[in-house]
Amino acid sequence: MNMHANNIAGGARAPWAKAGTQPRVAIIGAGMSGISAVVKLRQAGYTDLTVYEKTGKVGGTWRENQYPGLSCDVPSRWYSFSFNLNPDWSHRFSYGPEIQAYMEDTANKFGVTDIVKFNTPVADLTYEGPQWRLTTGDGTVEHYDVVISATGVLHKPAFPNIDGLDTFEGDMFHTARWDHGVKLEGRKVGIIGTGSTAAQIIGAITHKVGTMNVFQRTPQWMIPLPQKEYATGWKWLLRTFPALQKLTYNFYFKAMSKNFGAATTGDQKKLADIQEACTKHLEEAVADPELRAKLTPDYQAACKRLIFCSDFYPAISRDNANLITEGITRITPTGIETVDGKLHELDVLILATGFDAAAFILPTKVTGENGQDLGEAWDGSPRAHRAVAMPGFPNFWMLEGPTGPVGNLSLITISEYQVDYIISMLNKMRDDRLEAVSARQDAYQHYNEDMGKQMPNTVWASGGCTSWYFDKSGNPNLYPYPPHRYLDDMHDPDFSEFRLIADVKEMQAANA
Template sequence: MTTSEAHETATNNAPWAQSGRQPSIAIIGAGMSGIAAVVKLQKAGYTDVTVYEKTDRVGGTWRENTYPGLSCDVPSRWYSFYFALKADWPHRYSYGADIQAYLEQVAEDFGVTHKVTFNTAVTELTYDAPCWHLVTSDGKQEIFDVVISATGILHQPNYPDIDGLDSFQGACFHTARWDHASELKGQRVGIIGTGSTACQIVGAITDQVSEMHVFQRTPHWLSPLPQIAYSTGWNRLLSAFPFMQRLAYHYYCRLMVHTFSAATVGNKFMQRLINKTCVKHLKDNVPDPALRARLTPAYDATCKRLIFCSDFYPAISRPNAHLITDAITQIEAQGIRTADGKLHELDALILATGFNAAAFVLPARVTGENGVDLETQWDGAPRAHRAVALPGFPNFWMVEGPTGPVGNLSLIAISEHQVDYIVSMLDHMKAEGLAAIAAKQTAYDDYNAAMGEAIKNTTWATGGCTSWYFDKSGVPNLYPWKPLHYLKSMRNPDYSEYHLIK
């Protein structure tokens, strides 16, 4: 049966698993999760796949973010698809351009690119049993048997709600919308925020600008980034012996799981060790005691997302760098005015103010059974069953959905496990001749209630901080147990947690 015939059958509402045809599958997003979904679905024999990508290239967050100093805080050997390990990574921790090139190459090598409809956002999804009706930004309407949201987590920039933001006369842009036409060399630059992105930018450009003004609301803990450049000889060795690439992958996985990830979910020894490492990093790299005091957080390391950066402290200690801790009262044409009445004159303003972490597939309008609207149901506190499914939304799956970032693991590894889980569900539908699968409300409620209790014992809740992990519910929206437990659950689906609809 051809793809067009399959879509025609879907239009006639014949359940794919009962008619012996390929399911028509829509994937939203062509980032790393979307790429993983296409490759693994095709390997499992599901080939009628259409990917909708709102921009003109694959890559997701690594396409969107191109700011100076951009790098990954997960080792390259692990921040890779297991089905496409790369021997010749230039660095232990890859820079953004290298990761983007890798994702584009994988998409091309595995036939993903030609499955993508570029420059086409999905605006509406409506369930009409047993199919999903999809509407795109150009008004086109399609019908699919299955929808997989692979939109990622941090893709909608947050802009600060500060009086006068639009009145600033210099260059002004969000870090995820970096303006490469703006020349910052020799300029007076201001940056709002001190998270990971801001630290990388400050470390990368402070020695090039005339003045760097860093507006800090809350200090963050930083750990040094143990960066190294891989030698050509070492990369050739791994290329010649692929099993060494797999060994390196598993080594870095175990290293992260038993150190940083362990500290977040109750390993007190590891938590104390990370605290000491961060304190030493600060002391060794910020000689001025007054500046050091203003850079010292009043909460435990790992309470927020720990920042791995070796360049920020030396940069903020430079004579042309200024750390401003007074609250911003307004932005004016010439700069930023703070609560002490001072106007900090600027030529350029960078907004390192993060993303809407509660969006996921939103702002697409998603309507499930009985007209239930997903945005209304989530109401600023998105939840899912095992991060991939929702009651009342049959045949709708998410990769990196709510609580999908697990234990600060490699998001690529998590995505691969989640796609494998979804493939298992499709296989079960085919074997049992099912029209649809949807999470049971009781399973969803029990799972999220257990997470809500368990999160209280993690460093994210007990460490004394607030962070973007907290949503409207007032608790961190994160997986609270040991990360390997989650990966194990992805390998062993419990079909009793789902309505299996004939």
């Protein structure tokens, strides 16, 4: 009875902006972007919101990842919601459990948790102008005026394509599905991958395992993590004088944007400083010249996502650690065989092989105007207009969408700016009594062609490496300009880049 009533209430109705009613807004995902969307939309006066979350908790990537040593590479004071600054961070760079607790606390404090449909994945989104039909995994159907995808970038684990992966008889799991019931002490552990996740895990557990075998395909540049534990007095000061919290937030915001943001997008002096710091770290932390040679990349620092880690080099230098650079031939029931014919016997195999960075809202099926399928439109090379919109998909918005500025910046800040941009679009719809808004095809093409021309000037494209930033197009799926340019654009939308549709049925009839 209740479900039937909800479906009727959420069915086709008069366009909200013309009727002067609240838009029904569906938000897909209850991670940091979803939480930010709810809070900021409410602050802007949009209150008919529903969040769909595929799991049983808020938190997104911080809920998914629970591996030992997990920490953030963005300072805590900046890796925070601007509307809920936290004076009680325990460290300059927070650890995973504390960030997850902060996400849950924020969601509870601002009433986000109350409107989340947990354990409810969205299977299908179909545009039925001017509304969207949303179908959940259990077949429930609802209709919404606006859909916001807040699914994040790194949420779909990528598994290596290695012969025999399914034959291993020991304990095996992906880092995003960490099995806390598996005993590590004294056992022969192998880890495939040497990215940020692997570096943190290796630094955290090598001292307690029997043997740590690290299978390295490509070495990584690492910069020391300037970790610091905050004193009780400092926390009291920030709690007592909230203005100081805003000052520290802005300090790290500007420092990270001007240094790492500028270095990756063309500032050669700042890039050289990063290279020098990474080289010095490696030389000082690894005494064995043979091991140091194996750990030395042949590409520019920051070409791949820069790793902030002080524990990896000491860990990989331990007597019980082996850095294996020979390629993997196959996985056997008892271990990993490399191209030199050696079998490395293992009790536990950890897959630190990252995520499908081209998935975004997929595998949810999204169908726009004229039956256009989003997955087919992207075809492994997802792009968007200003990272938030797609031509042919009216009233559909993305947070942290394709070509979003990833880099070593706070994704919370980027999400908040993107929500502000979406709010500007909703205000435009309300004020002009529009039924639909979508990116213009020519604006989308110009925007992405312009970024393609700029990309060779970035370290991601010119630094001599390949990385998970690259997609099927052969180009990094990133924003190639300094971050402040993107953030400024988010607060100064150009409505001429969008189709502003006053009457969807009339437009459809004219195009028939």
